[in-house]
Amino acid sequence: MEFVAAHDLDEALAAKAEQPDAELLAGGTDLMVEVNLVHHRPKQVVSLRRIGELREVSSTRIGAGVTWSRLERGDHRGLAEAARTVGSPQIRAAGTIGGNVGTASPAGDGLPWIAAADAAIEVRSKARGTRVVPWRDFFVGVKRTSLERDEIITAVVVPDDIPEAQEFAKVGARNAMVISTVSCLVMRGDDGFRIALGSVAPTPIRATAAEGMLNAEAKITEAALDEVARVVSEEVRPITDHRSTEAYRRHAAGVLARRLVERSLR
């Protein structure tokens, strides 16, 4: 296995241009699991850990190399809450948002926030420079993205007008180091509610029907909250696997959405 520790983005981009099959390594908390568990042996690995520019963070641009431990203390309340639930202190010290986006697992705990924020993924290649891909176009399937082989994720670009009221919650088999059975992120702003969910479809999704229903209400009554739970349960598209059943995921998605909408009103 050849290992390149890139010092800056250009060096990493050059390496990727030359060897598009090279695997990028950020915190390694997903990649090394692949290597160990699936016995996937990449020929070449390009490490991004020394690249300072990937670790820059502002309220509208979060570098791909920013770790969960940084995000736990960040400005975005919902993302910070999600960050706090990721893995363990060790995983949060190493794992990055770029890696979460790069893996694009349906259970990635950073992804519902990205969806709710209507954020975009900034990617760059040596050949074609930078492009900014809206999240809906970036996540295309289970662990599948529209990232080209020679591209590197550089940042998550966040619109500057996202609501401040943000709530995150997840359900899993236990508290510590668990893969979410369902995760949910709700934002409430002047333009209404946004509800995003993880683990209930191949990609993170927005519960648009429930959002539409809520945003048409003049006042959020108990009945409206119940309706949110029902609509969300219906519009998600979960599967049954060894972690949970479709029916339970539908139910829990509705419960979490209702709960977070209610919490955002307080």
Next chain:
Amino acid sequence: MPDPVDPRRFAVVGHNEPKVDAYALVTGKPVFAGDASSDGALHIAFLASTHAHARITSIDTSRAEALDGVSLVLTHENTPATMYTTAGQGFPEPSPYDTRMFNPTVRFVGERVAAVAAETPEIARAATKLIDVAYETLPAVLSIDEALAPDAPIIHGEDEATGIHDAARNIVSVVDVDIGDVEAGIAGSAVAVDTTCETQYAQHVPIEPHVVRAYLDNDGRLVLLTSTQVPFHVRRIVARVLDLPVHRIRVIKPRVGGGFGVKQEILLEDVTGLVTLRTGRPAVAELSRPEEFVSSRTRHPMRVRVRLGATDDGTLRAVAMDVISNTGAYGSHGLTVMSNAGSKTLPLYNRAPDVRYRGRTVYTNLPVGGAYRGYGATQGYFALETAMDELAVKLDMDPVEVRRRNHIRVGETSPIFAAIGEGKPGVEQTVGSCELERCLDIGVEEIGWADKRGARRRDGPWVHGVGMSIHMQGSGIADVDMGAATIKMNDDGSFNLLIGATDLGTGSDTILGQIAAEVLGVPLAKIVVYSSDTDMTPFDVGAYASSTTYVSGNAVRRAAEQARAQITAVASAMLEEDAGGISLRGEAAIGASGNRVTLEEIALRSLYGSDQEQIGATASFVGDESPPPFLASFAEVAVDTETGQVRVVDYVAVADCGVAINPHAAEGQVEGAIANGIGYALTEEMLISGHGRVRNPTLFDYKIPAAPDLPRIRAILVDSYEPTGPMGAKSVAEIGINAPIPTIANAIYDAVGVRLRNSPFTAERVLAALDAVASED
């Protein structure tokens, strides 16, 4: 019987001595079997069956053998056909001889079909993929009900197997006990309860999987360095399977990274030993985590029905327990685990004159059951303590009070003690120590029972409740388990303590050293403890059945007392005083006159001076009873009524283990067992596909509890003194794991009014139970 001694007068026993192996462990010394150098060793990898039930029609190893670096391939065609049991139990083992080293018929997905020995682990693994196996698949039995169906496929039809109760009906073993007339007792009771609980497949998850290193010593004897709980049983069973005399085998147990029962099993030693014998080279085998889950051993899943009859003041009149235990593809510990579901539970409620036990162990084409901390009692207590809670509800009585009215007390017995043993009848015994009332008093106080029971405190969607249960276990297998210890004195007044007892991380080397130190009047540092090595240490059955403190501890006490008698005799000559007035204290022998000689002086005289002899002794102990430790368990849980998630908020476990030789170590056993049991109650479950394949054989998908999942666990030990125990001790290793399932189930009932009768209580199961109740309303 030794006189009761005030434990507070002990100088070493009852003190929190640091573990004798702590320094080596925390500084990362190469203490485990897997740490031994594997230079020049062959590495072993296994090919596992992908079928739940199939006959191997042909097996072609030529491609694997041709791979560069492969030295040997073992299959059923070139290995001994000797039938045996992998269960490391006393001889003759009460488990059927229903397996060979490699079976020509495979009976579960994950059963080993072949082993490859090669220069590297990678080559060995690669070679397993080059073995061509043709199978004729057979119909598979994937549940208890399928096993017992009238036309069920027969799993052990082979003629060679012995010790199976009724192979044609897939029944491994049967225990029927009737005391009085239980049907009449229940019919004549004012209140009756009938409840059935089922437990899941779970694994022990020792942090260190099974690992063995084999090599030949300079005399060509086979040496097995193995992570085992039962070195002497390993030696005997490997001798049988490999057709070697026992004296040609040496088994060494180094430090062990946890066992919990799964290492009471001979799984790798036979194959590793055979590779070494065939090739003359050292060999190493180590299970991967998925292999540990699937191909080693599990906790027997059980269906347990309990029926109770009681008077309207809550006194039990009749108790009936019906157990069906699923041993999987092989009958390892099949009879005894099932027996313990009754023998370790029913005596607890000895008020009932009518008692009935029915036990069946069945084969299925699923992973194999084995010994697992609690050993059947865990499964039995789920149903029994759920039933007791239901009884309390029916009587509108405090569940604590119902227990108080019915539990066994000092000076009392139960006919079950004699009726159910381990492969033979049990032994009569009278309880010599029982502080359960104190345990209950403390538990009630600590958990805040009076305020919390029935209060259903709400916190958003979370509703709180409290539950409790009580338990007993045993201390070794009476009349069966023997442990021995050798003590010898050195020049400087120190001692070697050589024990066959098997410290697997429990701290037994430390507490056995403390017992010796106490008798000999020296600090623990002057006892050099060595366990266990079949060439060096005397026999001991090993670490299981909560035996080490009581059985091996009594052997150590006896050996130390014999050495003490020899020392006082020498001191008597040196001091010219009567031996009867001499006591050992502060590394010296002190006469009635107050005159003293140091142990060093005594040692030097006996080794070099006059009347030279080695001061030392070997002593054995086999219990003629198995004094039960007791436990009262209390938990507060919070249930999310919308998602079904359960959180254990607080846990109090109050134990009577007799005198705690090392209180920290004993508390650690209770805390660990409760944590272990919380995992078993809430998250741990081997999920099995419709084809018999385990779907979650990794720690990613099989969730043991981690620190953020555990509440504050308060392990409290009450003062107690067991007259037959060493320094008043009983046992403490297993009992705690029996508690969390019923305690949490009963707390969930208190919180939200639903009964969980299938473990683990996952969010989905709790939600389904809540929905079921809601739709009844």
